[in-house]
Each structure stands twice: as C-alpha cells, then as structure tokens.
Amino acid sequence: MSEAFRLGIAGLGTVGTGVLRLLADNADLLHMRAGRPIEVAAVSARDRSRDRGIDLASYTWCDDPVALADLDGLDAVVEVIGGSEGPALTLAERALGRGRSVVTANKAMIAEHGFALAQTAEAKGAALLFEAAVCAGTPILQTLREGLVGNRIDRIEGILNGTSNYILSAMERQGEDFDAVLSEAQRLGYAEADPTLDVGGGDAAHKLAILAALGFGVRPHFGEVEVEGIQDIRAADIVQAERLGYSVRLVAMADLEREDGVPARLLQRVRPCLLPADHPLAAIDGPTNAVLAQSDYAGPILIQGAGAGSESTASAIVADVVALARGDARPAFGVPTSSLVQTACADSGEREARYYLRFVVADRPGVLAELAAAMRDARVSIQSLIQEGESVGPEEAGITIALVTHKAPARNIRDARERLKGSPSIVEPPLAMPILMD
C-alpha cells in the first residue's frame, strides 16, 4: 500500500487551491494516516495563467476539466468547479461511468443529481463522496454514516447556512435591520455579492436534502424541500422574539414518518424559527453551522463548526480522499441505492406549532378587528398580542402588530395569511415564524 494515491483536481478557485495547500502542508501526516502518499497528478481550471500563489508546473494541465475523467494514471477526481449542471456534472458522470471515484464539494449537484450519480458509481464499482457539500469541514456526513451507523435517525435539525446565521446573530446583537447587516456581511466577506441562495434558504435546502437522504436512508428529494428565507425579518421581530425568550434562527429540519418501521413520508423545511434558549441550536452564533441528529440509541448528537471557507472545505475533501486512499469503499448515501427508500412528501399543513405572526398594517380604525376575524375564520387562536400600533418607520405608511398564537396546524396559519391577502389594510405580506419547542 505504499504506492501513491494520485488525484486530479478540477477547479482551482479558493477551494481547489485550499486542497493543494492542505495536501502540501500536512503531507507527512496524511502519508502516515492514509498508509500511502497522496499526490496531485493533474489539475484543470479555466485560466492557466492566473496567479494563484501556487506553482502548478509539476501537474499535468487540462484545459477541459472533463478530460480528468479519462486521463491515465489517476485514482480519483476532486470536483470543485461548482454548479449543479455543466462541466461539473459532465465530469462526475463521465469519471464515475468509467469507474473512477469522485470527491466533490458540490451540494447543488449532489442534492439534484446525487441519486443518479450514486447509481452510476455503484454500477461501475467507483466511490462518490461529498463530505464537503454539507457544512464544509465539520464532519457531519461521516458522523451520520459511520459514527451513528447503528442508529435509526428520524429527525435532523440544523443551522446550515453561515451567511444567514451571521446576519441573524448580527441583527440580534446590533439591533439593525436586514439590509444594513447584509451590506456589512458583504463587506466582511460573509455574504456573496448576490446573496439570494444563502439568505433565501436555497443553499440550506441543498444541504438538508443530502442530510435527510444519508441520515434516513431515503432517496434525496430536493424538489420537495419547503423553503422560506430571512429577507423579510426586521430588527423589531428579533427584539420581540428576545422579549419572549427566543432566538430567531434559519432552521433546516427534516423529519421522517414511518409506517411499520419503514420510511413512509418525508418532511423537509428550511425556514426562520423562534428557538427557546435551551434549544441546542439557539446558542449557535455567527457564521457557524451545526447539526442536531436525533438517533434511537445514541440520543441527540450535536456537531458544530465552520460551515464554509476554503480551508474548512479542503479539510472535508481531504478526509474523503484519505478514505479512498485507504481503500474504504462506501455507498454514497450509506446503503446501496436500491435500498434507499422512495418516500412520499409529508403534509406539512398538519404540523402544529405556536406561531409568531407580525403584520404591517395601515394606521386606521378597525384593522385589528379585521386581523382577529381572519384568524378566527382560519381557526387560529391568539395567545397574546405582544405589540400593537408601533410605527414601522418615519417614511413608511404602516404600523406593526405582532402576536403569538396558540398551537395551530401550519395550514390554518397559511389560511389566515391567505384570507388577508389583497386586503387594503395589509401594507406588506405578514411574517410567520413557528416556535420550536425542545
């Protein structure tokens, strides 16, 4: 086993160069732990001449990343190009199709095409590993697949998007509104120029679909993740939540309903929630990610760490590479694809919770009565009115009404919001956040 394990790396952005640096910095350690040296034999990127601060002369250069699928003498390909389709997918399909193992950080590709890719890998005796796709170097997939291998897991909750968590924690700390904090996050490098995928919940949804498939042993169902982002949350909502004893967090949650012990219905949701102070995710602050898995024998297991960054992502990729170099072959989703259960989508409308509801309404008589009537007609009962009549801002035409409901099914909350749609009293769409109990 002393022969070198030879890699091709497709993509030399911050993650790709991070992998090169890690492999160089910790080469001796990796050799010792893997039982053989790990070498980069070939690389591919868009621009060969760009200065990456790394000498690429010793690697075979491929202009076309897909060429790494066919290049002789490679043991595995690391795909860090990104994008759910395009060259990343073509490379993965082609490499696996000829029996070459693939390590990727590509959450969108795995969430959307992971099942088909895993089938190809299995048919050709190759491995498809993607630890870096969820929470970067925080080894959550491995914890689910290996550490908790003896357990049935029926519920996974996580804070899976560092940008959103950074923004919510900063809003909490600084009392500032979303837009102000987003600009600051962009300036500090915690948010992309186009933050839609992060603050809109899409990024967390990709990760959640992967976690649910691997944790529960079901086929990935990315298209069924219900997603709501944090864009409409105001500093005032966070202040209200705090007064009630809660933190606002963008929580990704997957829940498996079984029938006779067999996975039957899958609920997957990404949405801002109110967390009580003693909820393990309430304390997760800043750009940190965390996942809480409810397992039948080991109980609740929480793992937390950085969820992004070139160094952290490189750590996850190298962990997968070392596993391959050691000869560990593992089905992509923990079990053969034929054993992954095809579940139905659970009806989220049935789920009951108390809700925080916040309305921005016109400042005129009778508005509160109109709200109360809509709630009554939707069979949502109000537990307490926590804010009434505070003006939203000097330039805006609305005042704020915030309330907490008694436990109600999600569909009744939706119904109440539906009933108020189009009402001239409603200045902006109401915000609804469930209160998660421990």
Next chain:
Amino acid sequence: MSEAFRLGIAGLGTVGTGVLRLLADNADLLHMRAGRPIEVAAVSARDRSRDRGIDLASYTWCDDPVALADLDGLDAVVEVIGGSEGPALTLAERALGRGRSVVTANKAMIAEHGFALAQTAEAKGAALLFEAAVCAGTPILQTLREGLVGNRIDRIEGILNGTSNYILSAMERQGEDFDAVLSEAQRLGYAEADPTLDVGGGDAAHKLAILAALGFGVRPHFGEVEVEGIQDIRAADIVQAERLGYSVRLVAMADLEREDGVPARLLQRVRPCLLPADHPLAAIDGPTNAVLAQSDYAGPILIQGAGAGSESTASAIVADVVALARGDARPAFGVPTSSLVQTACADSGEREARYYLRFVVADRPGVLAELAAAMRDARVSIQSLIQEGESVGPEEAGITIALVTHKAPARNIRDARERLKGSPSIVEPPLAMPILMD
C-alpha cells in the same frame, strides 16, 4: 460479503445487554449498512442464570470470558467486562495475540494498556477499536481519526464526565452544595454509589489520555494527566463565578507543544475551571459530554451528546463492529504504533491564567494581610477581592475570602497555596480555579 460477521460478547451487564438489544432492534438496518448480517455467536458473563430479560439460548455460553479469544468461528470479540486489568485485559491480550479483533468500551484499560494492546493488534493484523471508551455513543474518536484526518490538532478541551457536569449544573441551578446535589444525583442514577472516579476526575483523565493520543498522534500518557476533582467546590464559589460572568465546569484539556512541527511536550489536565459565557463548553448542561478540537484546517469542531448509558455505549460499540464487518482496518490510534511520538510532559507551572481563589479563614484580625503577603511573596497579583468575610455556615468556624488574580503562572499560584499551608489562619485548603479565555 454476505457471510455473517460473528461476535463474541464478554460481559452481560447493562452495556452488554444493550449491545444485544441494539443488534436485534436494528438488525435489518445494520445488515444493509454493513453489507452483511451481524450475529452474536457466543457470550460470557459471571452468572448464567441471572434474568437479563433476554433469551441467551441461541448463543454459545462461556463461563470464562477469556475462552472467547480461542473459540472457533468468531470474527471479533466485544469486551464490556470493565476494569483495567483482570479478565478484560487477559481477554484483550489473548484475542489480539491470536489475530482476533477486539472492540471495547474499557477506558481504563485503553488509557493504561492501549499502546501495548495496539502493538499486539498490529503485529497480528487484528484491529483494536474503542469508540465507546470516550463519551459513549457520541462519536468523537471517529471524528478525530476520520473526519479530521487531514488536520493537525494541537488542542483538545472537553467535558468528559457526565456525573460531574450534572452535579456542577445542578449546583448552579439550585444553589445547593456538593454533598446535597451528589445525593440527589445518586438517587436519580447519575452518580455511582462510590462516585470517586467521576467527581475526582479520574474517569475524565482516562478519556483525556485516549483523546490526546489519538488526536495528536502521540503515545498515551495516562500517568501524566494532572487531576483535580470537584469535591471542594461550594455553592458559594459557583455564585461568585456567575456574578463574574463565568460557569464552573470540570474541563479536561490536552495541549501539544511542537518543536519544528514535531510533537515535543504534552500537557494534560483535568480540573474545574471558570468558563466565560461565550466559550462553547460553558453551555454544556447536565450529564452531557462535549469535546472541542482545535484543528488547523477545519478550525474548532465541537461534538456533544450523551456520555454514558447502556444505549449510547451500545451505539459506539456497534459502530466499531460495523466498521470491522465492512473490512475497514484502522490502526488503533490512527497511525501505526511506531509513528506515535513519545512526548515529554510539558511543565504546567509555566502556563499563565487569571485565577479564582477562595479561602476559608479564621475570623480574626490580620488574616487578609497574611493572605495578601503570601500572594505578594509568590508573585501573584490580586486583581479584585470579590468576597470578604462572609461566614461559611452557622456551625463552621470560618469566613470566606474570594478573589481573582491577574494573569499568573500556575507555579506561582501553587507557591502561594504552599506558603499558606499550615497557617493557623487557614481553616481549609484554598480552592484555585483558572479562568479559561476563549
């Protein structure tokens, strides 16, 4: 790979029967994930006739656990007898000596004899796995060995003893003294009849020595762990700490000093500390365990969960068994024993920290001057006197003086305590707890 993986289980206490239950409850899942069925073929325990609520008729019975080392047709032995020597050690030595893999939950045995056992395993091509020995089913060893395999780790901090953490959190919540809370913990099953190993820090020391060896790639040095327990902490100390913004926790800490990148000196300490509210371990409440590893690429990684209990321990044992059934062979401490570095013991006296010091002194004039003089002579400078002259209790002859020092080396603190030893003013030995900074 569809042939069954056959186990012998030595020890049928709560953990052994927990393993039998898990293997039965999740048999289908395990078969799917391991790629082959996992079967118990033989068992051994002290009393064959004891009712364990489990039908043992289908297993070969051995009166002598050591017989499982030689019994034909076993693929591995699970050792859950306990005790660092005696039949547990004899069984492990003998099984590994004949090339049979061993899975154990025995922290004392691994901390004290793990290196020699790993050498035997290596020489004979067998595996020695012990995930259950540290934090039960919370998969920390696997996280260090696999998830963070690409990283250099130089610092590990943990809350490794659930009993002590339960007691400290309860003292914090209820404002009661150690003895009262210990009795309650014993009644609720969170503490043993003889709690010495837990509250005295010995149990955490065993776990710390294993974590340090595996995390840092050094030989286990259990004998060099500095240990202080929580027995002398009073409710008043916790109240003072809270007023200063800190939580009191029994922290196990291992720290590696390198020379030219090579492990040189190892510091291992178990002792009660004051943690600031934003330290990730400060929020760990009740019987929960948690480990924080500082890694060079993945950054700080925290994993937390149950640290004891038959079900959680069974989860860890089964994870190791599945790894063996899949054919993963891993050196016991992550690298071959010949690569484990023999480190020197770091001089803990050099480590600087601010300290919380609490004295119980005779109620008479001049005592504070005597304390202050001892501190001055030991070159410990007092930052603030936070309590002075509060009577310890109606029946006791002392009053309490609590203070916080400026940063000082541990040896100066020891010196100050030494100088006061034997003084008629000192009613009980002073308590000293370092303040951990984030």
